[in-house]
Ligand SMILES: Nc1nc2c(c(=O)[nH]1)N[C@H]1C(S)=C(S)[C@@H](COP(=O)(O)OP(=O)(O)OC[C@H]3O[C@@H](n4cnc5c(=O)[nH]c(N)nc54)[C@H](O)[C@@H]3O)O[C@H]1N2
Ligand SMILES: Nc1nc2c(c(=O)[nH]1)N[C@H]1C(S)=C(S)[C@@H](COP(=O)(O)OP(=O)(O)OC[C@H]3O[C@@H](n4cnc5c(=O)[nH]c(N)nc54)[C@H](O)[C@@H]3O)O[C@H]1N2
């Protein structure tokens with residue numbers, strides 16, 4: 173007899189509803205939940221890998237400690253006690269502690285409610301995280317313009333007639349800062365109603381292939397395209413539509429002069445999209461049809477990422493599409509997280525690299541290795557890595573791994589001995605994914621419908637294992653005890669969630685939400701901006717000084733462009749997720765995916781043929797992989813996916829090691845970053861590519 177259990181897939185931002193069929197503890201099948209209002213039955217191939225994660229024989233089940241004789245298992249309380257004692261001794265010695273938080277932590281609401289307590293107990297100021305490798309430019313712009321780091325305006329794809337995507341590939345990624353499961357079908361529906369999708373990307377991506385138009389841009393030059401579009405939209409004047417005019421502050425008047433200072437032909441030449449196309453895109457976005465412009469990783473993790481995200485907001489304002497059905501709107505999810513977390517802030521942090529921006533108390537991860545290796549009392553000597561793999565995710569991975577070796581105490585919360593956790597003194601592994609409960613915590617405010625979904629654990633916890641939140645809570649208690657500080661009675665995640673749900677406008681209890689197996693659907697997005705904006709004067713701050721200045725800096729940088737070397741960008745594949753799904757045989761089987769895509773002209777120039785072994789070299793390092801010659805990538809640009817490079821010693825994920833690939837981040841350069849936020853620049857890395865030296869066997 174099998175049983176069917178509803179839950180939300182925790183792997184990516186789409187938060188699809190899934191049906192898990194069990195026979196005892198065995199997963200018989202994982203299917204999409206057709207009754208789920210948000211995902212409507214959609215899943216991607218990664219969903220079935222939840223079963224592989226759950227049953228992964230290589231996964232750690234108990235805490236382990238690194239000893240001269242290898243990894244040694246220990247009891248939970250023993251591990252917590254030892255870590256707490258070592259930390260207390262280091263703290264007494266004045267040592268600095270730090271955190272690195274990885275992406276999967278954001279998909280675990282329970283851990284999210286606890287990890288702040290742990291950080292306070294440890295006494296770590298600020299945090300490094302995957303956010304400064306990813307979306308911090310969005311938070312900066314949202315804080316500046318709308319008064320809260322998490323107030324995101326989401327494209328209302330279900331009623332839109334035109335969506336322009338820059339640097340995003342939702343067909344592979346399933347959407348980011350835009351919880352839009354079933355993207356492909358939603359596009360088809362838009363096209364069926366006469367709408368269209370436009371993609372701007374150096375690669376003819378999976379999304380570009382279903383789009384009505386694809387425009388290739390040189391990496392890092394989208395700012396010129398955005399300035400050009402905005403200039404054309406404002407050509408006839410900068411009057412705003414009724415409804416927005418009253419809500420946008422008077423700094424709006426600075427926008428038109430700013431973009432008018434650019435020459436449209438120069439902008440077009442710089443980004444490689446011709447003037448007539450820029451004019452046409454502008455007029456289509458502004459002609460009154462419901463439309464949205466959206467940009468993601470490709471325009472965030474670049475030198476002018478924050479400027480780009482601001483220009484995108486300005487275009488949605490100028491065209492009247494902000495806060496409009498079919499345009500972009502602020503979701504009102506079941507749990508209104510925006511009301512429960514602070515507005516955030518923009519400050520600075522002193523680092524070995526000098527003063528860097530600090531948005532939401534983040535220390536930019538581009539300075540991670542520097543802070544681990546600096547020569548003064550501020551050197552980080554104890555580090556807690558929570559569900560992260562910075563050796564493969566952060567620029568200059570080789571340097572990061574050397575830096576980790578110098579730590580006095582390193583603790584990783586991870587279920588694997590990874591490229592990062594292999595350097596830890598202790599690894600604290602969580603239970604299997606199906607043994608956890610789930611709530612769409614951070615993703616409600618990003619969803620294409622007003623929505624929320626709680627799933628109870630599908631399986632009972634294996635004896636002797638703990639969920640991530642329990643590990644964080646146990647460690648917090650042990651650390652406070654070792655310091656002789658009082659141990660408060662903290663709310664459990666369920667208690668915290670129940671409180672936040674009841675305090676949200678829908679006002680449901682957790683028990684009521686839990687009973688709704690397909691999630692709670694509060695309907696489509698709706699215009700609401702007047703009640704959502706959280707700036708002090710309740711107005712949208714159109715043109716903050718820092719962004720106007722940044723636009724000036726962009727203007728200067730346009731003249732310093734070096735078109736000589738090849739420009740390296742990343743790539744995501746629907747069967748992979750950052751660095752951590754490569755131990756699933758069914759996801760990694762088939763042809764090697766860690767190839768360098770190169771245009772036939774660039775390949776021919778270098779005597780490279782499809783499948784040839786090639787060397788890619790940047791300022792920080794070199795890797796060897798094989799070439800995939802394809803005209804899906806524009807000339808002058810090459811693409812390698814990130815998250816591979818499992819060719820390090822001593823990893824527990826054996827299948828991943830058999831499909832090792834090489835790490836893109838052995839090539840990316842931490843010296844390159846976005847000045848306003850400290851966010852890493854992970855695309856547009858200048859590289860040399862050549863045929864790998866032939867090793868000739870000696871006679
Ligand atoms: N060059 C380049 N670099 C990139 C990117 C890029 O596009 N190009 N993308 C960037 C982006 S957007 C991101 S978000 C980062 C990701 O950066 P990270 O978050 O640092 O890396 P992940 O690969 O997501 O690794 C997550 C780790 O958490 C572990 N893990 C998975 N699930 C759980 C869990 O439930 N509990 C615990 N305790 N551990 C778990 C996995 O085993 C893995 O070791 O990478 C960034 N790096
Ligand atoms: N299958 C899968 N899904 C995922 C992930 C995954 O690893 N695999 N990771 C998840 C995470 S953590 C995130 S943050 C999201 C990311 O979600 P997306 O941002 O949608 O995904 P990416 O593939 O990084 O898309 C970036 C696109 O930008 C393009 N690009 C690079 N440089 C430039 C440029 O200068 N200009 C322009 N216009 N385009 C450029 C790239 O070719 C690429 O197509 O995906 C999430 N979902």
Ligand code: SF4
Pocket residue numbers: 181182183184185186187188214215216217218219346353
């Ligand atoms: S798109 Fe795939 S990985 Fe993402 S939530 Fe849905 S099923 Fe899971």
Ligand SMILES: [Mo]
Pocket residue numbers: 275302306
């Ligand atoms: Mo990400």
